Amino acid sequence: MADLSKFSPSEVLEPIRRFLEGELPMTPSMKVEQFLDGSTLVVRAEVPGIDPDQDVDVSVSEGMLHIKAERQEKSEHKSKSGYRSEFRYGSFSRSIALPAGAKEEDVTATYKDGVLEVRAPAPTTAPDATAKKIRIEHG
Template sequence: MADLNKWAPSDVLEPIRRFLEGDLTMPSMRVEQFMDGNALVVRAELPGIDPEKDVDVSVADGTLHIKAEREEKSEHKGKSGYRSEFRYGSLSRSVSLPPGAREEDVTASYKDGVLEVRAPAAEQAPATGTRKIQIDRS
């Protein structure tokens, strides 16, 4: 089972990547990740997004990638005039998969504004105790 108290390389590099790409001023994707049995669970807050059209979830080289496009529009018509506002932008996060996770076993679902991605990891054999190796003299 992966130890989530340790930082993975992608976790350490994420803020650096965001800085270099100039998107630190963009709203970040809020995520939580935890182990549920032998599966890594990543939940991302993505309210108001059409997951079929605006979200891309992919896996490559042991890393989960989540990308989303957000576009919000509002119009206000009144006696004093017309006002229109819009906001748009891209959100993305990358998370290292646990050792033994197979790309074809990763699943994703979306409900009530939350994207949930599950990546089951292969059961690891329990570690055995220390075994002393005898040295033969020739």
Template sequence: MADLSKWAPSDMLEPVRRFLDGDLTMASSIKVEQFQDGNTLVVRAEVPGIDPDRDVDVSVSGGMLHIRAEREEKSEHKSKDGYRSEFRYGSFTRSVALPPGAKEEDITASYKDGVLEVRAPAPAAAPAGETSKKIRVDRG
């Protein structure tokens, strides 16, 4: 049985803090935003503490952009009364539909200050051969 007399009250509240911060799993701890910047789809993922060369995979298939990241986070707390080590790890995946006409060779990805940014430009007009069709909305 663990000797709880060496734990500080703040140590016991750490899991509660993580729960309130929404940090129970890898997926909930990574924040993602997606928006249009002109004709460019921009997807940003908050992934601090990763090595983009080793821990991130960005790919395209079937008109979809796929982002996969893995992270391992370690923390150590040393005091005169004891030692506590904690680590969290997991993977995160996200798939986003590419804008019509986006080409794989035009997609760029960058990583700065803990944020992965993927930019997928698309032509201003729909590619030749693609037409717009109005969809009727039926009342139920």
């Protein structure tokens, strides 16, 4: 077991504080919201502190939208008793079903203020003019 007597109480409790404040999730996750804007699926993913050109991959396959992001974050803490530097790495991914009939070439993505927004329009289909009413038999 580690000898914690070399550390101040605040240094020992620091990882617990970071966990409770959401800085150390149990499993990496990407927070998303999704909604329909007319017939367009809009997915917004919270991915602050990343370079969208290098750290994010948005793809479509088999009717699914796939978002992958990777983050490297450095935080430094200086105190009277020492110096601590932490590197945090994380890979996050989410897969979301696309609307029926959505085409890969129509999907667009933008990144602004730490939010990735992906829009996937679904074709609007006219009601089938050849629909036939089915008579219900009574038994």
